[in-house]
Amino acid sequence: MTELLAVAVAVLGAGLALTVVLLLRARSELSAERKRSAALEADLDAALRPRPAATATERAVRRVVETATRVREHGFAGLLGRSLDDLASWAADERTEIANIAASDGTVTLLFSDIEGSTELNHRLGDAAWVRLLAAHDTVVRSRVERYRGQVVKTAGDGFMVAFRDAEAACRAALGVQRDLRRSLDPKLRPVRVRIGIHTGTVVSRDGDYFGRNVAMAARVADKAVGGEVLASAAVVEALDDDAAVELVKAADVELRGLPGRHELFRVERKDAR
The missing domain is CATH 1.20.5 (Single alpha-helices involved in coiled-coils or other helix-helix interfaces)
Structure with a gap:
């Protein structure tokens, strides 16, 4: 036995x-x-990854093509009228500096992001854990911004304002942030749900910051997003090339606080997500 x-x-x-x-x-x-x-x-x-023009000749060719496209779509009167409107708003502030406008046609694509329910999350986690969470969140956002050659304009608490030279780079960076947060193995990031809004338009640049109605527009688009979502304006749809690696799906017609009329918003998705 x-x-x-x-x-x-x-x-x-x-x-x-x-x-x-x-x-x-x-x-x-x-x-x-x-x-x-x-x-x-x-x-x-x-x-x-979006590639900037490598040479001065290539940049010049791109500018000619972009200008010709805008003239074809809007006519000389429409193009001039929009420029005059923007110049009038710039002239209202004598301290305005226009030297740092990002794109050749005077536009940038702005991305706004923040953490959904951040006040409640801070209260639940406590200040020490909240600071550690913000540090991990900032690392994720800045990594994607750098990968797609964006520029962090400013941060405020859990929020980011970022400028990109083109719309596709902004959209792909936003989707990358959401994907990185979902797949992160860092336990600090598990409760984080970020909402992101994107808009393309002319802005005023001064002292490293951006101003103007299009900045407000981008922020209001982000206000309409829910955690884990990326929303974009109709201007972003117009700015994307036909072969862009992202797809914008109509989401809603909404009113945006402080901005007249109703505005079309689109959900940003990867083309291979469907």
């Missing part, structure tokens, strides 16, 4: 050891697969 018990114990011990070995091997293989998947995704993002 004792011998049978010893044999049974030995068999169970061997089985347990084999199970532990198999479990460790499976964990190692899963970790390797995750790393390969992350590397492939990074390579894909890099391959599709």
Whole structure:
């Protein structure tokens, strides 16, 4: 009887050891697969990343094409009228500096983001944990902004205002932020849901900051988003190229606080998400 018990114990011990070995091997293989998947995704993002004009000649050609397109769509009168409206608003402030306008046609694409329910989340976590959460959140946002060559204009608490040279870069950066937050293994980021709004238009640049009605528009678009969502204005739809790697799906016609009329908003999605 004792011998049978010893044999049974030995068999169970061997089985347990084999199970532990198999479990460790499976964990190692899963970790390797995750790393390969992350590397492939990074390579894909890099391959599709918007590329600025490499030479002065290429930049000049792009400016000619953009101007010709706007003239064809709006006519000279429409193009001039819009420029005069903007110049009139700029002239109202003698301290205005226009030298840092981002794009050749005087437009930038602005992205506003903030954490949904941040006040309640701060109260629930406490100040110390909230500060650590903000640091982790900021790292995610700044990483995507840098990848898509954006410029952080300013931050306020849990919110970001970011400028991009083109609309696709802003949309892809926003989707990247949402994806990184959903997939993050950092426990501090699990309760974070960020809402993002994007708008393209002319702005006034002064002392490293941006001003004007289009800044207000971008902020109001972000106000309409819910956590985990990226919304964009109709101007972003117009600014995107036909072969852009993102898709804008009609979401709603809404009123925006402080801005007259109703405005079309679109949900930003990856083209391969459907």
